[in-house]
Structure formats: structure tokens, C-alpha cells
Amino acid sequence: MTLETTQIDVNPTGNKAGRPKSIEKRKRILDAATDLFLANGVSSTSMDMVATTAGVSKQTVYSHFNSKDDLFAAVISQKCGEYQLDKTALLDPNREPKAVLHEFGSRFVSLLRDKQVIAMHRIVIAEGASNPRVAEIFYESGPVSEINLLTEYFYHSPHFTLSEDMARHAAVCLLNLLKGHFHFTEMLSLPCDLSEIDESEHVSRTLAQFFAILDHQAL
Known part of the structure; x- marks a missing residue:
């Protein structure tokens, strides 16, 4: 079916x-x-x-x-909304980018570690070959939505001077860095002992890497 x-x-x-x-x-x-x-x-x-x-x-x-x-x-979309991954987290132009992105990144990591989200990833992967539409809807409603949010932030924020194309590259780069190794292990049902403190440190390290990439214009 x-x-x-x-x-x-x-x-x-x-x-x-x-x-x-x-x-x-x-x-x-x-x-x-x-x-x-x-x-x-x-x-x-x-x-x-x-x-x-x-x-x-x-x-x-x-x-x-x-x-x-x-x-x-x-x-x-409802699951993303539970973690407040929407424009409200990125709207204030007066907040420092590192603070804004740390908050967004922490929510994104928590979303990825949600047991229902992990289970849904597995279901979509299992069904994708026989029913590509399932994968398309999941991709458009989840990952693409978050890419678009960050692209808009990087493109319109006064703290960055990126073209729209570079803003999208930045968004994809940051989200991929945030996934880290834990996402891979949890998708494989392997043990992943990551505390809230570990999550926060992971986001901080990721942002340090991300801004270093931006500084070197290596996107």
C-alpha cells in the first residue's frame, strides 16, 4: 500500500x-x-x-x-514545533549570533534525540525505496524547513554579509555539523551516553567550528 x-x-x-x-x-x-x-x-x-x-x-x-x-x-511539523524550531527563535536582530544559534542548535539536537524522531527516521528509511513519497514529505516538512529557517536568518541578519546562496550553504553546513556522531550511533540503536551538559558542549564546539569556517570563507 x-x-x-x-x-x-x-x-x-x-x-x-x-x-x-x-x-x-x-x-x-x-x-x-x-x-x-x-x-x-x-x-x-x-x-x-x-x-x-x-x-x-x-x-x-x-x-x-x-x-x-x-x-x-x-x-x-508538529514535532518540530514541540521544540520551538521556528522563526521566533531567530527573530531578534539585537541578539548576538552565537547566543541565537546556540539556543537554536540546542533545540535541534534535542529534536534529533527525541525517541519518536529517531523511530520516524528509521521508518522513512525503511519505506523510502518502495514509497519515495514518504521520504519526500518527511524531507520537505523536516530538514528542508529547518534549512529554510536558517537560510533566512543568515541572509537577513545584520550580523552576516552572505549572499542568499552562501546563506543556504551556511545553513546546511551548520545543521550537518550539529548532527555529530551521536546521531549516527542512535540511528543504529547503538548506545549513546550524552547528557544535557554534553549536548550543550557539543553545540558550543560545533558553533566554534562553524564560525571558524565562516571566517575562512570556506563554505
């Missing part, structure tokens, strides 16, 4: 206008979808299963999400 992208996924009502959208119900749907995706995989989870687990009608699910693609993307 592949992601539901055929006509069967179209909102059965054909019209979302005027339908009440309870925030609480939306949260229940997202939580149910998260649990089902992690338990069964994305491809094997249907919108009917999500509706049943969330305790709502299928029509209610479609009043919030047009398709399973949309629902999966929202699940990924």
Missing part, C-alpha cells in the same frame, strides 16, 4: 468551508496519526485507522487534512 494520493483521499464532502475545526480534535488526530505511523509505518496506516484511533469520524479527519500526505506533513 502506498500513501493515499488517489481520489479516495479527497475530502468526501468535497467542501471544507464552514465546517468547525476544533483545535482539540485536530490535536487528537495528529497524536493518533503519530502513534499509528510509528507502530505500523506510514504506508500501512489508513485514514480510517486514524479516525478510529482518534475517536472521530473519517469526515472530521478530512475536515482538517485533505489527504494522508497532508496529515503526515503535519505530524512532522
Whole structure:
């Protein structure tokens, strides 16, 4: 089974206008979808299963999400939101870049170490070959979103003088450095004894490396 992208996924009502959208119900749907995706995989989870687990009608699910693609993307975005990886962390132009990026980096590392995030990475890798759309949605809703956030920061911040292309290179470079060795070991289910203090020191060392790269214009 592949992601539901055929006509069967179209909102059965054909019209979302005027339908009440309870925030609480939306949260229940997202939580149910998260649990089902992690338990069964994305491809094997249907919108009917999500509706049943969330305790709502299928029509209610479609009043919030047009398709399973949309629902999966929202699940990924919700998890990023839990760690406040959004523009608010990068908005203040008066804060020193190292302080701004340390806060952002710490949140990013915590996100990568979230057990649900690690499990979702594994599921996407397992399904990607047979269902590339799963990988595409995950990539666009997660990694690309964070790259775009940092690109905007580096490009518009008065503390940097980077072209838009160089700003994107800087964003990709920083995120890859932040992943570090721990991300690789945890993806392989190998032990990784990393405390909160270790995480903070890792972010500090990473930023030192990153700014050294910037100083040498070696992006």
C-alpha cells in the first residue's frame, strides 16, 4: 500500500468551508496519526485507522487534512514545533549570533534525540525505496524547513554579509555539523551516553567550528 494520493483521499464532502475545526480534535488526530505511523509505518496506516484511533469520524479527519500526505506533513511539523524550531527563535536582530544559534542548535539536537524522531527516521528509511513519497514529505516538512529557517536568518541578519546562496550553504553546513556522531550511533540503536551538559558542549564546539569556517570563507 502506498500513501493515499488517489481520489479516495479527497475530502468526501468535497467542501471544507464552514465546517468547525476544533483545535482539540485536530490535536487528537495528529497524536493518533503519530502513534499509528510509528507502530505500523506510514504506508500501512489508513485514514480510517486514524479516525478510529482518534475517536472521530473519517469526515472530521478530512475536515482538517485533505489527504494522508497532508496529515503526515503535519505530524512532522508538529514535532518540530514541540521544540520551538521556528522563526521566533531567530527573530531578534539585537541578539548576538552565537547566543541565537546556540539556543537554536540546542533545540535541534534535542529534536534529533527525541525517541519518536529517531523511530520516524528509521521508518522513512525503511519505506523510502518502495514509497519515495514518504521520504519526500518527511524531507520537505523536516530538514528542508529547518534549512529554510536558517537560510533566512543568515541572509537577513545584520550580523552576516552572505549572499542568499552562501546563506543556504551556511545553513546546511551548520545543521550537518550539529548532527555529530551521536546521531549516527542512535540511528543504529547503538548506545549513546550524552547528557544535557554534553549536548550543550557539543553545540558550543560545533558553533566554534562553524564560525571558524565562516571566517575562512570556506563554505
